[in-house]
Amino acid sequence: MLRRRPWLGKVLLFALFAAVxxxxxxxxxxxxxxxxxxxxxxxxxLGSASxxxxxxxxxxxxxxxxxxHLSNAVVLSVRAVYLLLLAMGWAGVTAAAxxxxxxxxxxxxxxxxxxxxxxxxxxxxxxxxxxTLALMVVAVAASVVAGAVLGxxxxxxxxxHRALRPVLDTMQxxxxxAYLLPVVLVFGIGVxxxxxxxxxxxxxxxARLTALGLRHADPGVMExxxxxxxxxxxxxxxxxxxxxxxxxxxxxxxxxxxxxxxxVIASVIGAGGLGDRVYQALASVxxxxxxxxGLPIVLLxxxxxxxxxxxxxxxxxNAGSGSGSGRRRPELAARLRTAGAGWAGWAAVxxxxxxxxxxxRLAGRLDWPPGGTVRIAAPVNRAVDWMTxxxxxxxxxxxxxxxxxxxxxxxxxDPLRGGLQALPWWTLLLIVAALALLIxxxxxxxxxxxxxxxxxxxxxxxxSLDTLSQVLAAVAVTxxxxxxxxxxxxxxxxFEKVLRPVLDxxxxxxxxxxxxPVVALFGVGRAPAAAAAVVYALPAVVRITxxxxxxxxxxxxxxxxxxxxxxxxxxxxxxxxxxxxALRLALNQGVVLVLAVVIIGGLVGGGAxxxxxxxxxxxxxxxxxLVAGAAIVCLGLMLDRVTQPTERRGGERKGA
Numbered sequence: 049m050l051r052r053r054p055w056l057g058k059v060l061l062f063a064l065f066a067a068v069x070x071x072x073x074x075x076x077x078x079x080x081x082x083x084x085x086x087x088x089x090x091x092x093x094l095g096s097a098s099x100x101x102x103x104x105x106x107x108x109x110x111x112x113x114x115x116x117h118l119s120n121a122v123v124l125s126v127r128a129v130y131l132l133l134l135a136m137g138w139a140g141v142t143a144a145a146x147x148x149x150x151x152x153x154x155x156x157x158x159x160x161x162x163x164x165x166x167x168x169x170x171x172x173x174x175x176x177x178x179x180t181l182a183l184m185v186v187a188v189a190a191s192v193v194a195g196a197v198l199g200x201x202x203x204x205x206x207x208x209h210r211a212l213r214p215v216l217d218t219m220q221x222x223x224x225x226a227y228l229l230p231v232v233l234v235f236g237i238g239v240x241x242x243x244x245x246x247x248x249x250x251x252x253x254x255a256r257l258t259a260l261g262l263r264h265a266d267p268g269v270m271e272x273x274x275x276x277x278x279x280x281x282x283x284x285x286x287x288x289x290x291x292x293x294x295x296x297x298x299x300x301x302x303x304x305x306x307x308x309x310x311x312v313i314a315s316v317i318g319a320g321g322l323g324d325r326v327y328q329a330l331a332s333v334x335x336x337x338x339x340x341x342g343l344p345i346v347l348l349x350x351x352x353x354x355x356x357x358x359x360x361x362x363x364x365x366n367a368g369s370g371s372g373s374g375r376r377r378p379e380l381a382a383r384l385r386t387a388g389a390g391w392a393g394w395a396a397v398x399x400x401x402x403x404x405x406x407x408x409r410l411a412g413r414l415d416w417p418p419g420g421t422v423r424i425a426a427p428v429n430r431a432v433d434w435m436t437x438x439x440x441x442x443x444x445x446x447x448x449x450x451x452x453x454x455x456x457x458x459x460x461x462d463p464l465r466g467g468l469q470a471l472p473w474w475t476l477l478l479i480v481a482a483l484a485l486l487i488x489x490x491x492x493x494x495x496x497x498x499x500x501x502x503x504x505x506x507x508x509x510x511x512s513l514d515t516l517s518q519v520l521a522a523v524a525v526t527x528x529x530x531x532x533x534x535x536x537x538x539x540x541x542x543f544e545k546v547l548r549p550v551l552d553x554x555x556x557x558x559x560x561x562x563x564x565p566v567v568a569l570f571g572v573g574r575a576p577a578a579a580a581a582v583v584y585a586l587p588a589v590v591r592i593t594x595x596x597x598x599x600x601x602x603x604x605x606x607x608x609x610x611x612x613x614x615x616x617x618x619x620x621x622x623x624x625x626x627x628x629x630a631l632r633l634a635l636n637q638g639v640v641l642v643l644a645v646v647i648i649g650g651l652v653g654g655g656a657x658x659x660x661x662x663x664x665x666x667x668x669x670x671x672x673x674l675v676a677g678a679a680i681v682c683l684g685l686m687l688d689r690v691t692q693p694t695e696r697r698g699g700e701r702k703g704a
Contacts, residue, residue, distance in 0.1 A: 050693025061442060066478055080472045082504035089507060094671040098233060105236070107529050119240040122186065126239055130182035137414035138174060140405025142166050145351070147397040153358030161355065164347040169416035172423060173322060173344045178346070180311060180321035183239065187246040187307045192300060195251040199258025199299070199487050203292075204284070209259060218685060219252045224313050224559065225647045226684070229677040232317050233670055242311065242319035250307040257299030261292025301356035308349055314559045316665050326560055330651055335432045335568040336425030342564045349557055370443050440571075453575035456521075461574050465517035470678040476513075477501065483690040487632070492689050499686040508679045514656035515646060515683065523641045527635065528587045533586075534634075535619065544594065551587040559584060559645050563652050575659070577649020585641035589616045596630020609635065636691040644685055657683070 077083035107113050135139055146162030168177040202209040227245045235241040265288045273287045282595020289296075311578020315323030325341035336486040408414060440450035447455075468476070480500050484493040503512045537544040562580040600623050608622045624631070657676045 069474075077473075078569065080470060082473045082507075082509035086505060087507045088505050088677055094674055101233060104193065107533040110114050115234060118244075119235055122240040122243045123238075125186045125241065126182050129185045130178060133178045133182060134414065135409075137408035138166075138169055138416045139408035139413065140401055141178070143404035144397070144401040147400050149351070149355050149358075151393045152355055153396050157354055157358060160451065161351045164351045167347055168344040169179065170420060170422050170668060171289035171340050172236075172421040173325070173341055173342055173418040176320075176322045176325055176341065177344050177348070180308075180319075180323065180345075181519070182317055183243060183246070183311050183314075183321060184304075184307055185525045187243050187311060188304055188472045190243070191250040191303050191307055192254055194247060194373055195254025195303060196258050196296075198251070200262065202259035203262025203288075209263070212255070212259075216252045216256050219248075224249055224310050224644060225658065226677045226680045227310070227559070228314065228317050228665065228676050229661065232665065233674065239318065239320070239663075241317050242314035246307050246310040247309040247313050247319070250303045253302035253306060254299040254343065257295045257302065258292070261295025261299075264287050264295075264577070265291045266471050269358040299354065300359075301353065304356055305349065308345070308352065309559055315560075316651075316662065323560060326564070330563060330567065333572065334425070334429065338564045338567070339428050340423075340425050342561045345561055346553075346557055349555060372702050398500065426569075434570065439569075449569045450571060450696075453570040453573060453579075455577070456575045457573065461517060462522050464521055465514050466511040468517050471624065473504060473509065480686060480690055487688065488692075496686045496689040499682040499689070502682045503679045503686075506675050506679050506682075507677060508560040508657065508660070511656045511660060511676070511681050512683055515643075515658065515680075517647070518574055518578050518581075518646045518654065518656070519639065519643050519683075519687065522581040522585070523635075523639050525578075526582045526589055526638045526642060529582070530589030530634065531593055531631070534590045535597065537590065537594040538597035538623075539615075539619075547590070551591060554583070554587045555591075557584075559648055562645060564649065567652055572653035574649070574654050576652055577646055577654030580649060580652075581642040581645035584645045585638045588641055589638045592634040592637060593631055596627035596634070599630070600626045632691070636688065639687045640684065641690050643680075643687060647680055660667035 054223055077085065085190060115581040118613050121201050136144065142165045145165045146158045149161035150158035165177075168174060190319070198212060202212045227249045228241075231245045231248070235244065269291060270283065271602055273283050278286065311319055312323035312326065315321065315327045322341050322345050325344070326338050329338035329341065331336070435449075440448045481493045481497045484496040503509060533547070562584045563576075566576040566580045566583070570579060604622050604626060605618060608618045612622065646654060647658040647661065648654075650656070650660070650662045657680050660676030661673050661680070663668055664676065
């Protein structure tokens with residue numbers, strides 16, 4: 049019986065452990081809150097460590113001969129790129145962006161890119177945009193190099209791949225805020241900390257996709273190259289890397305998007321640029337100023353995403369069209385002509401940029417003309433004031449946005465937080481263990497329980513449950529709306545076509561940007577933070593749900609139709625069960641993405657762990673901030689483990 053139902057054995061063994069451990073916990077540590085005897089106060093050691101770093105930053109060899117040089121190199125690199133952008137002038141930068149987009153994707157994207165860059169100046173944000181771009185260039189270059197080196201090692205060595213995989217898994221589920229505090233502790237507030245936090249956050253996608261491309265190179269091609277006597281180095285340079293070019297460019301795309309997102313968030317620790325303008329505006333609830341700085345971030349995100357995605361698509365099509373053509377002289381000549389045209393195209397980009405930049409310098413038009421700006425902050429603030437007066441409350445029948453936020457807080461967030469905090473601590477550990485065990489392995493359950501226990505040991509049990517309540521409420525809304533929208537998109541091709549560009553845009557926006565509209569609509573508090581998290585996580589849930597339902601075996605649907613099943617019965621009895629893995633993946637991604645924005649919601653009144661991190665960064669209280677950051681890491685790891693199905697197969701975790 050246990051062989052036919054392996055889950056029953058898990059349940060029986062789990063019940064045995066619970067029957068033994070629960071009475072011990074009740075006798076030894078009565079009460080609902082995490083026991084004080086199991087808490088470790090880290091404020092003293094962390095405060096001492098922070099003081100030691102501050103006192104020795106100018107004298108210790110580690111700082112003088114390594115970290116100090118690294119910090120100086122980052123500052124000089126960012127400053128050099130920033131001065132280069134300013135020296136090119138607005139005309140040179142706009143021309144360079146447009147010409148690069150033309151070279152990669154054609155005239156249409158070139159015009160869009162040039163217009164988007166120019167619009168940053170029209171909004172009066174040219175200098176902050178150049179500051180953000182300078183930081184982005186340095187951070188992306190370092191992230192690509194670091195990620196490519198790690199991915200190369202993991203792609204060529206099974207041992208390194210097994211060693212790096214759990215590290216990359218963990219790094220990809222951590223919210224962006226968790227990366228800020230360690231670098232601040234070492235480098236202090238400023239550009240070096242912002243750049244290095246961005247590198248650590250953005251490098252994992254490049255490493256993972258590089259390793260994936262190298263490890264999944266066409267076996268037939270690799271066998272043919274090996275049979276010709278190629279050395280390992282020749283096989284890498286002439287076969288593996290060219291075959292992995294599509295994955296490498298996809299890694300570049302993901303790295304750029306994550307670097308932009310992190311560079312904006314890193315304004316909290318002194319990155320400057322557009323993110324700092326948004327942060328300062330949100331701190332004073334100045335929605336107009338926040339929108340004026342947020343729109344250039346959106347434009348940069350869309351342009352960078354489209355350009356790098358087009359580069360990846362073109363490389364894939366070129367690789368596909370050129371395969372198998374090396375044996376004939378006419379085709380080889382055509383390839384050489386294509387390569388020459390490629391270099392000629394890049395030469396045209398360089399010459400065109402230089403000519404436009406030189407013309408702008410000779411004309412004395414380096415800075416964006418003051419008369420060419422449009423100030424939108426005041427009109428937006430007037431619109432927000434009108435919304436506050438007419439839409440916040442008192443709207444007949446439906447109430448107002450403030451009423452919605454208040455009801456969501458009173459009816460959902462408060463009871464959920466109260467219920468979680470009223471549960472005995474050991475009950476929560478058992479629930480987490482049971483959920484992780486049902487969808488995974490004993491190792492998964494142990495990891496989840498240890499992560500949750502670490503939160504209690506750190507002494508932030510109550511704030512963590514507050515954050516968890518916001519995550520659970522936002523995830524519930526995300527899943528209801530996301531699954532319904534995904535089902536509708538899967539069943540209607542026309543609806544999916546209309547929805548696709550909207551999802552594309554939403555998936556390219558940095559996390560910070562989502563706070564601006566919710567503050568305008570709902571004010572500040574926990575409900576706006578949850579609303580921003582829902583909007584941020586929704587596109588991924590919709591896409592994964594739609595894809596999972598569309599990939600259901602057509603034979604199964606045809607069989608159901610032949611038996612007379614209605615559309616609703618086909619969905620309920622065939623499509624949803626067969627799309628179960630995709631739906632569980634949507635749940636996992638929804639939880640991870642919601643957590644990331646709920647934490648950032650501490651900037652707009654979300655409270656709990658997000659507020660502790662912001663408070664620690666703003667007040668220099670690194671002990672409070674680091675403890676809250678570590679709790680965020682543990683909470684993210686626990687949520688990932690209880691929502692990501694795993695199974696044992698050769699010691700590997702599937703679906704990671």
